[in-house]
Amino acid sequence: MANSFKSDDSFLRKLAVGAAGTNATITRLKAMGFNPIELERGSTGFKIWKKIKIKRVRVPDILCLNTGLRFESRGKTKLEISMSHSLNDPKRAWDAGMRDDDLVSIVVFEQSDDSPVNLKQTSPVHFVSVKEMRKAFAGNQVSITKPKGVEEGSEIRVMWTCAGANQRSIVFAVEPGKVSLTSVPEARCQSIKLSRNRGKITLLPQVKVGDTIEFNQIVAAVVPVSTTLQCPPSVGETYFIDKLGSVNLSERYAAAKALRYRGHTTAKPVLQSRMTDADEDIYVQLEAAAALAAYDDPNGWEFMESKLRSPVMTVPLETQLETVIVASEIPKSRSERLLIEVLQDSHRDDELRAGAAWALGQFASVTSATALVDTFNSSPLEIKVEAARALLRIAEPQIPHLIDLLKNGDPAKRDGLSWVLARTGKFNLSDMIAGADENLRRWMSYIVGFGKEKFVQRDVEAICKADPEVYFAASVLWQIVSSWVNDLREY
Template identity: 40%
Template sequence: MANRQSFKTDVSFLEKISIGATGTKKVFDDLKRQTHAPIELERGSMSFKIWKGIKIKRVRVPDILCVKCGKRVESRAKTKLQITMSHSIASPERGWDFGLNDEDFIALVSCKKAGEDPTDWKASDLVQYIQVNYLRKVFRDKKVITERPKGVEEGFETRISWPCAVASCDGTVVEINNRIKFKRTEDNRTISLSLKKKNITIKPIVTVNGVVKQDQIIASVVPVIQDFKCLGGRGASDYQKMLKSTSLSERYAAAKALSYFPKDLQVIKSLLEKMGDSKDHIYIRLEAASSILKLGQKESIDFFKEVLRDTYLENRLEGVIILGEINSSYSAELLIRVLLDKEQHPEIRAGAAWALGELKNKEALQALVTVFDDINIDVRSESARSLFRLAEIYSKEIIGLFPKGSEDVRAGISWALSKSGNFSVKDLSSVMNDENSRKWVAWIIGSQKQEKFITQIEELKQKDKEVYFAVTVLWKILSSWVSDLDIY
């Protein structure tokens, strides 16, 4: 039972991460639609990846930054759309608005389940924005609803809600008085929503005859918009000045943003100074080092080497994750070295394997395959997942590593090829040089959809009738109605 409960907890956490990442991706795309130049400011805000062993406490910043106008956006994905946020009165760092400026925006987007897997979520096309200064004013005026979850003690997080009315369906507004009435598009039924929430008056955001969408906020205590223009005006010199700001989040944003401007000697100089500032936060120095490498300069390589040997595992892991964002032979070389270093902590090595998969660098193939013989299952598992991502591009090169591999190496290669499906029967049949390889080839092909390879299978029949028979048996079993039948 304990294991099952732990599994449920992991799935629940992955689901929450996935909802947030799905929502942030939608906001990112919506900002591009509005001609902004968005970048991911908070690392991992658009990723489903979970680091279970080593917890990274990052600089708290909004999820997205427009490098052209400097506007920052915090994405909040909701399964039931309301203007709500968690808050702590005991810890400022857990306050709903910690790390936010008045000019920042909160973006709200509704997410619905789209499949059975924890990562299967779909975001609504409707993204709604609220500027932080309006939320703060209403919060100070105590026109919010505070709900403390049952059973918690002082200091635990509460839920703050800014009263609003949300359309449950598409429709057209027909009347506004002390209520908003709109006719549902589907069946012309009239829907009525009150303009009072727990004795707090909310203001209409729509007009009579206006069209409303499902999950649209149509009345609220704060202004809600669906677009805000990118006014531009931010250049490299502005971000260079921000590197000297007293605000931690502004220095962080500046260090990251500068990599998106053309290489300039003054920009490189500013970044080098920040990277070498031992008094500043290590993560700001890492962002500066990352920007230097992204701009094609090698001066930050030694700094990354130091970070990858840091006393604190959290800093090492952050360094590894950052290197996975830099499309450079230098970053790949550093990550390969970490992956193969058995003195490194297993999760750091697993992180390096994951990062190599993000880079999709051909030079990583041999290293990823080599660690399939490693004693640590997490290192092997993460390497297999990365090999799967590389198999989409380098399947023939991966198949070429199969013949000389051990049992564990062949298992990892087979899994990656099977998941990718990016191979031909002819390529696989060329590496059937012993009994063991014949079994793995049979499994790789037999685990695919029959219709995809049915035209290629005759060639296998001519070469090896036993493998051909095994493949056809697997197809028969896996296509049967009982293949996915469970006992409960």
């Protein structure tokens, strides 16, 4: 059974590339005048929940609030137009839940260092119409790979053949059988043949003579490809209200989410109807509740609170975790209080509490910072880890408060605080020297040792004069951390 799932490392790499693709697409859409939001929750990040598995509604990654257009992003490590597909399960078909007017974006990345999450974009963002992809698919103008290996599951991959520039170039010629490019500035030639698979597949030129083409830009493909889009006319609230009544689950989900982000004046009764419909999908219910709660409707809040205050026998953990994540997206004090309530309840599932800690990383307040720090002395490791990461995300405006907690709070909480402050910097280290006990001096050595680059050099040097022993301990850490053997592994 274990072999049927992707390994954590492989899965993280795939998530990171996918998230990079979604974020790059959102950035590009904004530059072209669209108003995009993340539609598929989690598509802009790479958080992995170890135990609680959430099976969300399958929807495109991005929704434009102004136009209603949807975009499925595909981050890639090599230039190709490809989608996972199942021959046996219609719900896992490459175009399941998609409309003809949806668009697929293709963008290529490479790793910028050893970390699987640090990626560099190496292509423009390309856009392809789902309608055109379906047309090519139906016309057998695609290639289908054999099933993926055991680790990757049982899906196949559909590829819409394309060809790209291997360097920045100018289009020199577009002829019936080929496209010729001349690189800039080396003036090397690249010739792209348009006939593939022994003439069974014909690529269509996507450029014209004189065009400047970027590295990894698609030059020819079996489907029309564009790097720019014209923003169509905007739609009104009625458009999304109508979608709430659609028989298509993904349409109802997207409509509820859109109404939360764009606001609503007449949609409240329909949102309430979706939220209270016992036959409605729980994720649509949650989005409808969030759309109400975001504008202080008590019914929306009560629905969400009931999901988090019910026993697991009544409300499954995956629903509770999704509610935690939804609550984190509503920037209200009531959300913050609800998340802290979950975090502090030791009778809750540990991963659910860890999820609440992670979610509090959306609230840059003293209240959230204190609640996160309070986990450092007693909570299970997975909760403390998520709390530390969340605290780091909101630390900068809370630095004076965190320093006060480090100096005057429970010494048992100093490890998590020191980890955060070492990665934040931006405060005067000497301010902590006066009156520091032995435990605090050790953690100061850690902060200076691991966070040296985050501090002004003169402040680091001032530590040498104020407390030579702390400075010496920190210098030992500098030497270890900077050594090439620090991250060396045996295999």
